[in-house]
Amino acid sequence: MVDVAALAGVSVKTVSRVVNNAPYVQPEVAQRVLAAVAELGFRRNHLASSLRSGQATATIGLLIEEIANPFYATIAGAVAEVASEHDTMLLIASSEENPAREQQLLRDLCARQVDGLLVVPAGDDHAFLRSEVERGTPAVFLDRPAGGLPADTVLLDNRGGARAGVRQLVELGHRRVGILLDSTAIYTMRERLAGARDALAAAGLADDRLIRYGIRDPETAARVVGELLDEPEPPSAFFALNNRISLGAVEELHRRGSAAALLGFDDFDLSRLLPYPFTVVAYDTRTLARTAAELLFRRIQGDRSAPRDLLIPTVLVDRGLPRR
Amino acid sequence: MVDVAALAGVSVKTVSRVVNNAPYVQPEVAQRVLAAVAELGFRRNHLASSLRSGQATATIGLLIEEIANPFYATIAGAVAEVASEHDTMLLIASSEENPAREQQLLRDLCARQVDGLLVVPAGDDHAFLRSEVERGTPAVFLDRPAGGLPADTVLLDNRGGARAGVRQLVELGHRRVGILLDSTAIYTMRERLAGARDALAAAGLADDRLIRYGIRDPETAARVVGELLDEPEPPSAFFALNNRISLGAVEELHRRGSAAALLGFDDFDLSRLLPYPFTVVAYDTRTLARTAAELLFRRIQGDRSAPRDLLIPTVLVDRGLPRR
DNA sequence: CGAGGATCTGACAACGTTGTCAGCCCGGGA
DNA sequence: TCCCGGGCTGACAACGTTGTCAGATCCTCG
Numbered sequence: 001m002v003d004v005a006a007l008a009g010v011s012v013k014t015v016s017r018v019v020n021n022a023p024y025v026q027p028e029v030a031q032r033v034l035a036a037v038a039e040l041g042f043r044r045n046h047l048a049s050s051l052r053s054g055q056a057t058a059t060i061g062l063l064i065e066e067i068a069n070p071f072y073a074t075i076a077g078a079v080a081e082v083a084s085e086h087d088t089m090l091l092i093a094s095s096e097e098n099p100a101r102e103q104q105l106l107r108d109l110c111a112r113q114v115d116g117l118l119v120v121p122a123g124d125d126h127a128f129l130r131s132e133v134e135r136g137t138p139a140v141f142l143d144r145p146a147g148g149l150p151a152d153t154v155l156l157d158n159r160g161g162a163r164a165g166v167r168q169l170v171e172l173g174h175r176r177v178g179i180l181l182d183s184t185a186i187y188t189m190r191e192r193l194a195g196a197r198d199a200l201a202a203a204g205l206a207d208d209r210l211i212r213y214g215i216r217d218p219e220t221a222a223r224v225v226g227e228l229l230d231e232p233e234p235p236s237a238f239f240a241l242n243n244r245i246s247l248g249a250v251e252e253l254h255r256r257g258s259a260a261a262l263l264g265f266d267d268f269d270l271s272r273l274l275p276y277p278f279t280v281v282a283y284d285t286r287t288l289a290r291t292a293a294e295l296l297f298r299r300i301q302g303d304r305s306a307p308r309d310l311l312i313p314t315v316l317v318d319r320g321l322p323r324r
Numbered sequence: 325m326v327d328v329a330a331l332a333g334v335s336v337k338t339v340s341r342v343v344n345n346a347p348y349v350q351p352e353v354a355q356r357v358l359a360a361v362a363e364l365g366f367r368r369n370h371l372a373s374s375l376r377s378g379q380a381t382a383t384i385g386l387l388i389e390e391i392a393n394p395f396y397a398t399i400a401g402a403v404a405e406v407a408s409e410h411d412t413m414l415l416i417a418s419s420e421e422n423p424a425r426e427q428q429l430l431r432d433l434c435a436r437q438v439d440g441l442l443v444v445p446a447g448d449d450h451a452f453l454r455s456e457v458e459r460g461t462p463a464v465f466l467d468r469p470a471g472g473l474p475a476d477t478v479l480l481d482n483r484g485g486a487r488a489g490v491r492q493l494v495e496l497g498h499r500r501v502g503i504l505l506d507s508t509a510i511y512t513m514r515e516r517l518a519g520a521r522d523a524l525a526a527a528g529l530a531d532d533r534l535i536r537y538g539i540r541d542p543e544t545a546a547r548v549v550g551e552l553l554d555e556p557e558p559p560s561a562f563f564a565l566n567n568r569i570s571l572g573a574v575e576e577l578h579r580r581g582s583a584a585a586l587l588g589f590d591d592f593d594l595s596r597l598l599p600y601p602f603t604v605v606a607y608d609t610r611t612l613a614r615t616a617a618e619l620l621f622r623r624i625q626g627d628r629s630a631p632r633d634l635l636i637p638t639v640l641v642d643r644g645l646p647r648r
Numbered sequence: 649c650g651a652g653g654a655t656c657t658g659a660c661a662a663c664g665t666t667g668t669c670a671g672c673c674c675g676g677g678a
Numbered sequence: 679t680c681c682c683g684g685g686c687t688g689a690c691a692a693c694g695t696t697g698t699c700a701g702a703t704c705c706t707c708g
Contacts (some may be wrong), residue, residue, distance in 0.1 A: 001694065011658045016696060024656050041455035047381070048694035049369045052663050057371070059415075059436075068401025070394055071687095080418050089432065091414050094404050108413065111370040112383075133367035170434040206325075251597070270553025270594050273575070325664065335688045340666060348686050374662035376693050 001042065007035040019044050032192035050113070060296065061091045061109035063102065063119045070268070071118070071285060075142070077278055078289035079118060088115070099123025116296045121146055128297075138251050142292040144187045152299070154292040154310045158188050161281040161314030162195025162239070165263045168205045168279070168316060169237045173263060173324030178228045178235035179211045180221055180245045192241045192265050210235055221248025222255075229258065236324050237261035243268045250276045262320045279322040288312045325366065332360040343368050374437070384620065385415045385433035387426065387443045388443035394592070395609060396444070399466070402613035403442060410621050411441070423447025434461055440620045446469055466616040468511045476617040476623070480635045482512050485605040485638030486519025486563070489587045492640060493561045493604070494527045496586060497648030502552045502559035503535045504545055504569045509646075516565045516589050534559055545572025545578075553582065560583035567592045574600045585645045601641050601644040612636045 005012045010029060017025050018033040019042075025033075036042070050057045062079055065073040076092060083090050091114060095102035096238040109117060110132045117139040119126075126141075127148035133139055140152040158307055179196055181189045193211070200206045212224045222242065225248070228235055237260055238253075240246040246264030253260055254276040262278035264271075271280065291310055342357040343366075350359075359364070365415075374381045387401055388396040400416060407414050407487040415433060419426035426446040433441060434456045441463040443450075450465075455461055464476040473549050493501055503520055505513045517535070524530045536548045537645045545564065549572070552559055561584055564570040570588030577584055578600040580615060586602035588595075595604065615634055 012694090013658060013696075014656090014661095020696085026653090041458075041459075043431065043435055045375075045376050045437060045694050046432075047437050048663090049696075050663095051369075051371050051375055051665090051693095052695045053697080054663065066401060067404050070397065070649090072401070073394065073397030074392050076397070076400075076416070077390065077418070080391050080416065084418070089436065090416050092400070092404065093410070093412050094401070107367065112413065113368055113369060113371050131660065132367075135365075247594075264673085270571075270598075273599065274594075274597060275599060287516050303540075330682055337666075337690095338686090340664095344666085348684095350686065353686085369664050372693090374693095375663095375667075375695090376665045377667080378693065484707090643658090 001044075004033065004036045004040055004042045007040065008032045016294070021222065036183065056115045056300070057113050058087060059091055059112070060116045060118060060300075061093065061106075061112070061114040061116050063093050063095055063105055063109070063117065065097050065120060065122060066094050067092060071266075074273070074285040075120070075289040077165050077287040079293045082290055082293035082297065088297075093119075095122040096143065098121045099125075103128055116300045118296055119146070119291055120144060123147065129201045138296060139172045140292045140296040142288060150307045151194070152292075152295050152307050154281050154288060156188070156288060158191035159195035161283070161310075161316075162192040162241075162265060163199045164195075164314070164316055165204075165265070165279070165281045166196045166199035166239060168318075168321065169191075169239070169261060169263060170205065170320055171201060172237075172261065173206055174235075174237040174238070175324065176207070176210060176224070176233065176235040177205070178238045179241070179305075180215050181211070181213060181241040182215055182223060182239060182245070183213065189241055196239055196241075202281065203281070215248075217247050218244055218248030218251065221245040221247075222252040225249045226256070227250040229256065229260070236320075237259065237263065240264040242266050242270075246271075246278065250274050250278060259322055261324075263321065267317060272319065279316065279318050281314050281320045282317045283312060283314045293299070325368075327361045327364055328357065328366045331364065332356040350623060352490045355587050380439045380624070381437045382411060383413045383415055383436070384442060384624075385417065385436070385438040387419055387429055387433070387441065389421050389444060391416060392416050395552050395590075397611040398609040399444070406617035406621065408613055412621075417590075419444075419446040421446045425451075426647045427452055428499070440464070440516075440624045442466065442616055442620055443470070444468060445497075447471065450475070455615040462620060464616045464620040464623070466591055466612060476616075476619050476631050476633075478612060478619065478636065480512070480514035480607050480612060480639050481635045483519035483522070484635075485607065485640075486516040486565075486589060488555060488638070488640055489521045489589070489603070490520045490523035490563055492642075492645065493527075493585060493587060494523060494529065496561075497643055498559075498561040498584065499529055500531070500534060500550070500557065500559040500561070500648065501529070502538050502562045503565070504548060504562060504568070504573065505535070505537060505565040506539055507537060511566055514612045520563055520565075520573045539569050539572075542572030542575065545569040546576040547572075549573045549576040550580070552599070553580065559584065561587065561645075564588040565588050567595075570595075570604070574598050584648055585648075587645065591641060596643065601638065603642050603645045605638050606641045607636060607638045622632065 001012050001015050005015045015033055018030050066228050080090050093105040099122050119141050119142045126146045130149055142154045145153050215221050238249055240249045245265035249262055264278055264280045267280045267282035268321040325336050325339050329339045339357055342354050402447055404414050411646040423446050426500045443465050445468045448471040452471045453473055466478045469477050508514050539545050564573045567590035573586055588602055591604045591606035
């Protein structure tokens with residue numbers, strides 16, 4: 001900038017004014033400055049600029065589990081879209097479900113002076129963020145709640161969706177519903193399981209012996225479905241609590257030519273092309289992410305109202321559920 | 325930092341030394357400083373730090389078409405992984421295939437003083453990056469070549485993969501191969517088409533009347549496959565130049581109970597579960613991205629050798645191709 | 649004709665940090 | 679005894695930019 005000023009024969013302040021389109025610069029002086037900028041290939045240092053002005057860095061931080069996962073990729077895409085509408089860049093970090101790493105990354109994002117944080121929590125204690133939030137870096141949590149910190153949160157209606165889906169199974173006459181899930185250490189799993197139990201209990205059908213935990217991949221899901229079907233009183237319906245599990249269940253049911261009803265939480269691409277029909281509790285991931293991002297930008301723009309908890313509704317997409 | 329220094333009764337420089345683990349600080353002084361840091365919740369301003377030291381910002385920029393797209397999400401994931409290995413954060417921007425937007429985003433990334441750029445080009449002229457690169461911001465292009473700029477490039481072997489796949493069709497006795505693609509304005513489409521033509525020409529089977537352009541979505545692909553099959557001399561095999569097109573082709577061939585051979589470029593999740601078998605020219609997107617990212621970090625670390633062009637091989641994944 | 653405002657410009661300090669350098673203290677060798 | 683070097687500390691300037699303020703010029707209006 002000093003060089004540009006020298007070449008144009010003006011002060012650095014005038015160069016600053018020109019590159020920021022500030023008023024009160026004679027058109028011909030501005031011309032000279034712009035010529036010098038072009039000649040020297042000058043580009044404003046955004047870091048120094050936001051350091052001095054103390055203003056926004058026009059950057060927000062997004063912390064997710066893993067970028068390559070389609071669910072998080074969709075979130076990142078929707079957030080990027082909203083960010084772009086606010087001329088803001090996106091700093092993305094993957095916690096890999098590791099709370100220690102999550103904490104370190106969030107601190108790092110704050111050290112980089114992001115204007116706000118969008119977090120899919122991995123850990124369950126975010127008290128360490130309190131000082132940052134108080135110092136003016138707003139944070140919005142999505143898909144899972146924050147721990148130990150009053151903060152804006154945008155969640156899916158996991159419980160309501162699971163309840164509605166299982167109620168449908170019950171109404172179709174199913175009495176024994178196998179429930180397949182990963183781990184109750186995961187918030188979404190707990191909620192979905194609770195919803196399923198709500199619906200079963202309401203019909204007097206609760207039976208914890210039909211719940212299978214610890215299913216992490218499609219292969220395990222397929223094996224567990226097989227085991228349940230081989231029992232003396234097999235379930236006539238299955239509820240898979242996420243799409244990895246649904247996938248394995250589809251494979252096994254199809255392989256056996258079973259007539260069991262299959263309900264899944266999470267829709268996914270191509271599910272309608274799969275060889276076994278199943279109904280899903282679906283939701284719009286983009287709405288989840290956009291809602292959170294828009295809330296964050298309202299905070300960044302100065303909204304200081306009390307933290308909000310928003311719930312994104314789910315939809316039961318019926319692709320055919322056989323009666324009992 | 326001034327406050328911390330005051331509270332600990334030392335100079336700011338000593339605080340700086342402590343937070344940077346610099347040598348020559350008495351352990352008890354360091355203790356006092358750390359206590360003050362904790363009490364005030366001090367966090368180093370990474371922006372100011374890299375402004376003053378002129379050193380790296382520990383941030384790289386990644387420019388892709390669209391984060392939500394699984395191909396780019398996989399790239400982003402692999403790049404994030406490599407970045408994390410180098411304690412570097414990732415600034416991601418989506419060009420949305422718009423060259424003007426691409427240019428603006430790349431400039432913006434440079435203004436943010438990223439240590440390096442990883443670019444999936446949207447436009448075909450990147451001469452505007454020359455001054456940045458000369459000033460020391462290395463750039464590596466991936467999946468598509470840069471235009472008007474000598475730069476490191478990491479590409480898939482589109483042409484070789486397509487050639488190998490189509491050669492396989494020819495060897496199985498197919499004489500009429502329908503070729504389905506989007507637009508030759510896209511580099512990868514041009515290369516794949518060239519590879520297919522190579523293989524057909526080598527067998528004396530080139531016939532441009534079997535090439536169909538402008539297919540942007542599965543629905544169009546399905547329609548075009550139907551049209552080709554309804555012709556008096558229908559193809560006995562199809563080559564879909566990307567996975568969106570493969571998907572539509574699968575649907576139509578399955579619907580008609582056709583026995584045509586289907587070859588696709590790009591593998592995708594679940595392809596093995598689809599109702600119609602097809603063979604794909606596959607590649608490892610993660611290798612593509614990791615290779616590019618690792619090259620970028622070598623540049624960042626000072627490698628000044630001549631720009632390199634790397635080719636990532638493809639693999640023919642045979643899931644069954646009927647003979648003619 | 650002078651006051652007051654609008655327009656234009658630049659000197660200077662400051663944002664939060666770190667590189668440079670000078671200075672202090674202390675122990676050990678000549 | 680003096681000198682030297684290593685350990686430790688702080689004052690100051692600087693990174694590239696912009697906020698503040700003051701000064702200069704010109705126009706308008708009473």
